[in-house]
Amino acid sequence: MIAPPVVHPLQRFLDDHRPRLNNLAQAWLMAGAEAFGIYTADGWLAAWPAVPFGQAQGLRAPFQVSGKRAELWVFGLFDAASQARLEVDADLVQQLTSLNTDLDSMTVELIETQDQLLALYGLTDSMRNQLRVDKALAALLSESMGLMRAASASVFLNDTPPIVVQHPVPLVAETMLSRLLEQVNASGNHVIIVPSDAPSYGLPLQKFSLVEPIYVHNQVTGILCISKEGAFNSPDIKLLRAVCDQAGAHLENLLLYQNSLAQARIQTEMELAKTVQLNLLPQQLPLVAGLDVSAATLPASQVGGDFYDYTSDPGLPFLFTVGDVTGKGIPAAMLMAMTRTMIRSKTRMLEQASPADIIGALNDEMYDDFTVIGMFATVFIGQYLHEDHVLYYANAGHSPVIFCPAGGTAVLLEADGTPIGVLPTCLCENQAIYFNQGDLLVAGTDGFSEATNPQGELFGYERLLQLVESVAYQSAAEIVQTLYRAIAEFGAGSAQDDDQTVVVIKGV
Amino acid sequence: MDLKTRMSGNVAIAEMNGRFDALEVPKVSAWLDTVTDREDSRIVVNMTGVTFVDSTALSLLVKGMKRARQHNGDLTLCGLQKPVKVIFELTRLDKAFNMYEDEGDALHALL
Numbered sequence: 001m002i003a004p005p006v007v008h009p010l011q012r013f014l015d016d017h018r019p020r021l022n023n024l025a026q027a028w029l030m031a032g033a034e035a036f037g038i039y040t041a042d043g044w045l046a047a048w049p050a051v052p053f054g055q056a057q058g059l060r061a062p063f064q065v066s067g068k069r070a071e072l073w074v075f076g077l078f079d080a081a082s083q084a085r086l087e088v089d090a091d092l093v094q095q096l097t098s099l100n101t102d103l104d105s106m107t108v109e110l111i112e113t114q115d116q117l118l119a120l121y122g123l124t125d126s127m128r129n130q131l132r133v134d135k136a137l138a139a140l141l142s143e144s145m146g147l148m149r150a151a152s153a154s155v156f157l158n159d160t161p162p163i164v165v166q167h168p169v170p171l172v173a174e175t176m177l178s179r180l181l182e183q184v185n186a187s188g189n190h191v192i193i194v195p196s197d198a199p200s201y202g203l204p205l206q207k208f209s210l211v212e213p214i215y216v217h218n219q220v221t222g223i224l225c226i227s228k229e230g231a232f233n234s235p236d237i238k239l240l241r242a243v244c245d246q247a248g249a250h251l252e253n254l255l256l257y258q259n260s261l262a263q264a265r266i267q268t269e270m271e272l273a274k275t276v277q278l279n280l281l282p283q284q285l286p287l288v289a290g291l292d293v294s295a296a297t298l299p300a301s302q303v304g305g306d307f308y309d310y311t312s313d314p315g316l317p318f319l320f321t322v323g324d325v326t327g328k329g330i331p332a333a334m335l336m337a338m339t340r341t342m343i344r345s346k347t348r349m350l351e352q353a354s355p356a357d358i359i360g361a362l363n364d365e366m367y368d369d370f371t372v373i374g375m376f377a378t379v380f381i382g383q384y385l386h387e388d389h390v391l392y393y394a395n396a397g398h399s400p401v402i403f404c405p406a407g408g409t410a411v412l413l414e415a416d417g418t419p420i421g422v423l424p425t426c427l428c429e430n431q432a433i434y435f436n437q438g439d440l441l442v443a444g445t446d447g448f449s450e451a452t453n454p455q456g457e458l459f460g461y462e463r464l465l466q467l468v469e470s471v472a473y474q475s476a477a478e479i480v481q482t483l484y485r486a487i488a489e490f491g492a493g494s495a496q497d498d499d500q501t502v503v504v505i506k507g508v
Numbered sequence: 509m510d511l512k513t514r515m516s517g518n519v520a521i522a523e524m525n526g527r528f529d530a531l532e533v534p535k536v537s538a539w540l541d542t543v544t545d546r547e548d549s550r551i552v553v554n555m556t557g558v559t560f561v562d563s564t565a566l567s568l569l570v571k572g573m574k575r576a577r578q579h580n581g582d583l584t585l586c587g588l589q590k591p592v593k594v595i596f597e598l599t600r601l602d603k604a605f606n607m608y609e610d611e612g613d614a615l616h617a618l619l
Contacts, residue, residue: 326563328530374571378599397599415600422570422604446563458560498563 010038010065012104013097014046021046024089034076038093041069059083061090065097116239119147123243127250133157136254137165140224140247147243148236150228152204156181157214157222157251176202177223184213185220190241192232208232212240215248216255222248273303273333280337286310288318290386292508294476297501298447298484305332305377306445306499307340311347318386319347319355322398322443322503323379326419331373335366339377339420342366355381355394356430359417363396363426370421377420380413380443382505384435389507391435394428396420400449400461402468406438406507410469412461413441439507440472442479447500451487459490476504510557513539519550519618521611525557530564540572540583549581552614556587561595573605582606586614 014021025036025048037047039060058075059082072090074082123143130136137155145153145167156177157163164174180201184191193201193209203209207227214222224244232240278299285293295308305325312318321343325336339362346361347353353361358381370376378398384391395401397419404410417428435441444464451459471482483502509526520543522536543551551572555561561569573583586608588596596602608614 324563326567328564371574375567376570397601399598412598414598418600418604422574422601450562 010040010045010070010097013100016100017096028074032077033074037073039071039073059086061087063090063094065094066101119143120242120246124246127247131254131257133251133254134163134165136250137163141165141167144224144226144240144243147239148226148228150226151207152227154225155222171204172225173202177225180211180225181220181223184211184223190237203227210237210240212244214244214251216251270303273330274299277303277333277336280340281308282310286312286318288312288384290508291318291384292476292506294480295503296480297499299499300496302328303330303333304328304499305336306447306501307336308501308503309340309343311344318384319381320503321379321381322445322501323377324398324445325377326375332375335370335373335375335377338369339366354430355383355392356428359394359396359428360426363420367421367424376422379420382441389434389436390432391441392430392432394430396426396428399446400444400464402442402465403433404440404468404472406436410465435507437507441505442468442502444502445499447498448483448487448502450498451491452494453490454492454494459487476506479504511535511539516615519552519615521552521554523554527560528558528565529560529562533564533568537568540568544572544575544579547579549576549579550618551576551583552611552618553583553585554587554611555585555592558592559589561592566599566601570601570604582618584608584614584618586611
């Protein structure tokens with residue numbers, strides 16, 4: 001900001017209007033005056049042709065300039081008409097100097113306004129370049145201090161945790177700034193702390209402090225506290241209000257940007273987790289003598305805990321698993337990966353392991369992990385012995401698992417054991433069914449039975465049983481496709497809340 | 509879903525109605541954290557008004573039951589409507605929880 005130089009208003013008038021005053025003086029000299037001059041309390045300001053010091057007699061007419069007295073003098077004329085003319089001239093000079101003063105003050109105001117606009121532009125520009133809240137607050141502090149010619153300043157944002165930026169040094173305690181924010185919030189306006197009250201707020205001694213609220217989403221979210229010598233006048237307060245309004249608007253945008261950024265980051269991580277999870281599932285269908293096998297999974301928008309797997313090591317019976325770790329998100333995905341790995345490991349480690357053996361060992365191994373995370377997993381494990389045409393299975397809380405004998409009625413194979421991670425010991429029994437040509441087993445997850453339509457109605461077990469029965473003549477791959485199509489048609493565009501996973505085994 | 513909680517002697521009771529799903533889990537979880545974090549924590553979850561329970565809600569109940577038992581207490585369920593009871597039966601969680609017809613029976617069993 002440019003400070004205007006201190007110049008006597010009459011001197012400014014003389015500088016600006018010397019040619020006209022010359023004309024005025026010449027007119028008096030031509031009318032017979034010996035000299036013409038302008039006199040102030042400090043002495044002669046100007047005279048034409050020169051001050052006739054020898055003569056003390058003359059006409060004079062007083063006028064006021066910015067509260068200071070001055071006089072026009074004419075020497076060598078003494079008549080009443082000249083006196084009247086001189087008084088008219090003095091009045092004109094006074095009017096002109098008054099207009100000059102008004103013009104000066106308007107110019108100063110204009111310069112100040114322009115300075116403030118430039119400062120606000122500078123503030124906007126410097127805050128806009130900051131994408132971090134603390135950096136943006138530091139820019140706010142720096143610009144505000146320059147604008148107010150302040151000695152020190154603090155800005156406090158009531159975030160989690162609170163953000164405090166102070167200059168030149170951390171002068172004010174965070175608790176005190178928090179108290180000032182509450183005070184400003186309660187009053188709904190700025191607060192001015194006079195020097196005598198400064199110590200009780202821990203503010204700089206012998207300084208006036210102005211505390212302005214910063215509104216974010218119409219809430220007092222922060223304060224700007226500026227301390228300086230001398231009192232704050234009305235333009236100062238208005239200017240700081242404008243600064244804080246500008247800062248609040250920018251912070252709103254910044255917080256919105258940061259939220260979007262954080263969400264985009266989470267979304268990317270979720271997508272990655274989903275990709276990792278899908279890659280953990282078998283990438284090829286197994287070739288098993290006597291069986292037609294197909295499987296698929298359709299993940300929900302959020303990463304979940306569904307899984308399926310096969311092991312068909314040479315010399316060992318074909319073994320398949322379908323499971324569902326409860327809940328969603330990264331913890332469910334991690335536990336799903338651990339469960340799948342543990343089933344594989346137990347299958348290979350335990351010699352001639354039956355499905356119930358594997359489930360029992362799995363529960364023993366993972367009960368503590370599930371307890372810590374606060375989740376559980378339902379698991380169905382089937383084991384097919386081609387020579388005997390028998391399917392052994394064990395079911396730890398998993399549904400729906402549907403068996404439809406060739407030409408027969410579809411039934412649920414209900415679980416007999418609690419899910420993995422619920423009780424310290426999981427007592428599953430091995431169950432056995434003959435599995436011949438045309439027999440069908442559909443092991444799905446609750447994403448099928450709990451799919452909803454726009455009216456909020458569940459697909460349910462009855463519909464699922466009927467559907468499986470009606471498509472039992474199809475190949476395993478066709479049945480998988482039909483199931484997904486039927487669920488999609490039922491949902492009629494409703495959001496898919498849960499993963500939908502299915503393994504279809506058909507005797508051939 | 510509405511959640512009303514109260515104490516009957518030293519038994520903490522939660523009464524719910526409507527859908528008990530992932531959306532409702534946080535507030536029930538906050539309550540369970542307070543009542544399962546003490547010795548001899550006895551809890552009854554009255555599900556008379558509950559029409560549906562999803563797997564996230566089941567997880568929460570299992571977690572609460574395990575914590576209560578760790579503190580030599582128990583979390584019991586009562587008043588399950590048929591569709592909700594079926595969910596517990598299909599997952600065999602009916603073997604894990606102590607379940608009662610009504611709140612009176614549940615309180616009596618915990619005393």
